[in-house]
Amino acid sequence: MYGALLKGCGQRPVIKMIELPILGQNFAATITEGPILGIDLGTTHSLVAVLQHGAPRVLLDQDGDPLIPSVVSYPVDGPPVVGKAALARAGFDPTRTIFSSKRLIGRSMEDLRDEMATLPYALVEAEDREMALIDLGDRKITPQEVCGRILRACRDLAAVQLKMAPEMLTRAVITVPAYFDDAQRQATRRAAKLAGLEVLRMVSEPTAAALAYGLDKSGSSRVAVYDLGGGTFDLSILELQGDVFRVLATSGDTHLGGDDFDRAILINCAAEIQQQSGVDVLADPGARAALRLIAERTKKALSSAEEADFVYHDAELGIAYRRTIDWRAFQGWIAPLVQRTLDGCSMALQDAGLTPPDIHEVVLVGGSTRVPLVKAAVSQFFGRPCHDELNPDTVVALGAAIQAGVLGGQVQNALLLDVTPLSLGIATAEGTVSKLILRNATIPAQAKEGFTTFVDGQTAVKFTILQGERELAKDCRELGEFVLRGIPPMPAGLPKIGVRFHLDADGVLHVRAKEERSGVSAEITVKPKHGLTDEEVETMLADAWENAESDLVTRQVADLHGQLGNVRRAVEKHLDIARQHLEAHALERLEDAFEDANQASCLNEPGPLKGILDELETAAHPLAEALMNHVAREAVRDRFVSDLIDE
Ligand code: ADP
Ligand code: MG
Numbered sequence: 001m002y003g004a005l006l007k008g009c010g011q012r013p014v015i016k017m018i019e020l021p022i023l024g025q026n027f028a029a030t031i032t033e034g035p036i037l038g039i040d041l042g043t044t045h046s047l048v049a050v051l052q053h054g055a056p057r058v059l060l061d062q063d064g065d066p067l068i069p070s071v072v073s074y075p076v077d078g079p080p081v082v083g084k085a086a087l088a089r090a091g092f093d094p095t096r097t098i099f100s101s102k103r104l105i106g107r108s109m110e111d112l113r114d115e116m117a118t119l120p121y122a123l124v125e126a127e128d129r130e131m132a133l134i135d136l137g138d139r140k141i142t143p144q145e146v147c148g149r150i151l152r153a154c155r156d157l158a159a160v161q162l163k164m165a166p167e168m169l170t171r172a173v174i175t176v177p178a179y180f181d182d183a184q185r186q187a188t189r190r191a192a193k194l195a196g197l198e199v200l201r202m203v204s205e206p207t208a209a210a211l212a213y214g215l216d217k218s219g220s221s222r223v224a225v226y227d228l229g230g231g232t233f234d235l236s237i238l239e240l241q242g243d244v245f246r247v248l249a250t251s252g253d254t255h256l257g258g259d260d261f262d263r264a265i266l267i268n269c270a271a272e273i274q275q276q277s278g279v280d281v282l283a284d285p286g287a288r289a290a291l292r293l294i295a296e297r298t299k300k301a302l303s304s305a306e307e308a309d310f311v312y313h314d315a316e317l318g319i320a321y322r323r324t325i326d327w328r329a330f331q332g333w334i335a336p337l338v339q340r341t342l343d344g345c346s347m348a349l350q351d352a353g354l355t356p357p358d359i360h361e362v363v364l365v366g367g368s369t370r371v372p373l374v375k376a377a378v379s380q381f382f383g384r385p386c387h388d389e390l391n392p393d394t395v396v397a398l399g400a401a402i403q404a405g406v407l408g409g410q411v412q413n414a415l416l417l418d419v420t421p422l423s424l425g426i427a428t429a430e431g432t433v434s435k436l437i438l439r440n441a442t443i444p445a446q447a448k449e450g451f452t453t454f455v456d457g458q459t460a461v462k463f464t465i466l467q468g469e470r471e472l473a474k475d476c477r478e479l480g481e482f483v484l485r486g487i488p489p490m491p492a493g494l495p496k497i498g499v500r501f502h503l504d505a506d507g508v509l510h511v512r513a514k515e516e517r518s519g520v521s522a523e524i525t526v527k528p529k530h531g532l533t534d535e536e537v538e539t540m541l542a543d544a545w546e547n548a549e550s551d552l553v554t555r556q557v558a559d560l561h562g563q564l565g566n567v568r569r570a571v572e573k574h575l576d577i578a579r580q581h582l583e584a585h586a587l588e589r590l591e592d593a594f595e596d597a598n599q600a601s602c603l604n605e606p607g608p609l610k611g612i613l614d615e616l617e618t619a620a621h622p623l624a625e626a627l628m629n630h631v632a633r634e635a636v637r638d639r640f641v642s643d644l645i646d647e
Pocket of ligand 2: 043205366
């Protein structure tokens with residue numbers, strides 16, 4: 001058994017220390033390499049942009065189109081196809097045409113349970129049961145392989161447009177939703193690697209959008225970036241301080257976007273088709289994929305017209321269906337979804353301690369913000385018109401290119417900071433959590449805290465890294481653990497163990513523990529087994545609120561038991577000295593208090609425990625004095641001896 005940890009007594013040394021990296025120096029580009037690509041890896045579409053002559057430029061395909069559909073199709077007899085060619089195969093090869101792979105990346109089957117019913121292709125669990133795989137029938141592929149092919153297509157498009165060999169384009173800035181957790185970010189990084197790209201930086205999408213709008217040049221103000229894409233919703237609240245973006249708070253939902261609007265149309269029309277023809281079209285993967293595309297087309301038409309036709313003919317199934325959808329009906333179907341995004345806005349504002357009037361500018365990002373109801377609802381929520389001057393499809397890619405320019409040394413004085421969605425900390429001996437990096441801390445972040453040992457002669461300490469908002473270790477999510485060995489045997493409380501958390505720019509956590517007297521150290525880089533879904537993040541936050549009061553009591557009780565244990569052990573160790581040196585009444589008081597402390601283990605209310613602790617501490621004062629005199633006498637005696645030797 002490894003000994004447990006005790007939080008250092010007295011003041012916490014450094015609670016949080018945020019270091020701002022100086023970008024543009026470490027990553028200065030050399031002339032032999034091509035530009036760093038800025039890639040918006042979207043659920044629905046991906047784009048690639050570069051910085052040219054100081055301005056970001058989205059690269060277009062041979063048709064002059066910036067959007068690469070994030071779709072990969074795997075024909076039975078031939079190499080995979082990506083983008084438009086893959087999208088064209090969705091209708092007739094639905095089980096081998098993979099869209100929305102970004103929704104799957106870094107996630108387990110458990111996370112994807114709700115998703116599966118509406119996907120025309122099959123998912124299976126990987127052998128290690130951590131990640132979901134896509135089952136093509138004859139073989140299984142990983143979501144990051146699919147994303148890797150999309151990123152490869154971005155790289156190839158850039159090579160053609162820039163007239164460069166693809167080998168020269170090896171570095172990229174990739175944007176991800178702000179709510180992507182460690183597992184999702186790491187899986188994205190692996191996808192890039194499969195595409196031959198090194199990710200120099202991951203930037204959250206809303207933060208990139210703010211850069212594209214040049215809001216870093218607009219002076220000090222607060223900006224909300226509302227990004228509703230095909231599959232994800234993100235809200236970030238940024239504060240612009242000079243050239244520096246600070247993310248005050250983020251909120252989001254990795255399962256909310258235009259796909260859900262499509263699904264609302266799809267489900268309503270499919271129900272009517274079933275009523276009219278008796279055919280369950282959703283049970284047929286080919287029909288479902290075709291209906292999905294029709295639903296999307298109808299939705300887009302409703303962004304600029306009052307009504308649109310949903311037309312579906314299928315001779316084989318005997319279906320001839322036509323329905324005119326009026327924008328009011330569509331608004332009714334999607335209103336609850338739009339409301340969910342507004343709830344996310346409220347949550348982020350609350351986290352930042354702000355109200356809508358505190359926001360000076362609102363930026364709309366993502367294709368789904370073209371829906372009139374969305375625009376109107378967001379403007380109404382914030383009480384001001386929203387920025388929609390730039391094409392909502394390309395702003396994120398433009399921002400990624402600007403960030404790439406920052407890393408390449410072409411753009412100075414711009415700095416992006418992201419935040420961590422949940423607090424990070426360490427389990428203590430008392431079963432509580434010592435939080436080192438707090439929720440919504442800007443990253444990269446560093447924090448240090450001092451710990452010591454719990455029992456005499458303890459030579460190894462186990463560290464458990466936790467993520468979550470609850471006060472007790474058992475209620476938080478365990479990210480990993482490691483053991484610091486080789487501590488020289490010392491009395492409990494003497495070793496000085498410094499624990500340093502470093503949360504890097506990509507949200508990966510590096511933890512290092514060092515015993516300062518002996519210099520022994522150990523470290524860990526946390527690669528979570530699989531990440532938290534945003535629902536889990538929300539549940540954990542909600543739990544933390546709900547249980548805040550009872551958690552606090554439990555934590556106080558645990559802390560008091562810990563403190564009482566320390567004092568009790570110290571007294572026990574020196575009872576002999578007490579019996580020799582204390583006056584009778586002082587000794588009696590100490591022995592009584594000690595006896596009460598021994599009986600206290602069953603107490604679970606802070607009040608009585610605190611009383612017993614206070615009494616024991618007070619009763620131990622004469623003992624402490626006696627001990628000091630004792631130590632001083634020894635020291636003086638040693639001193640005489642050494643003085644004699646010197647002479
Ligand atoms: P992502 O970043 O998730 O890939 P995008 O920002 O590219 O998403 O947005 C794609 C979504 O925007 C899709 O759901 C698409 O149907 C929707 N969209 C695009 N144009 C329109 C439009 N004119 N009206 C409504 N929705 C649109
Ligand atoms: Mg997007």
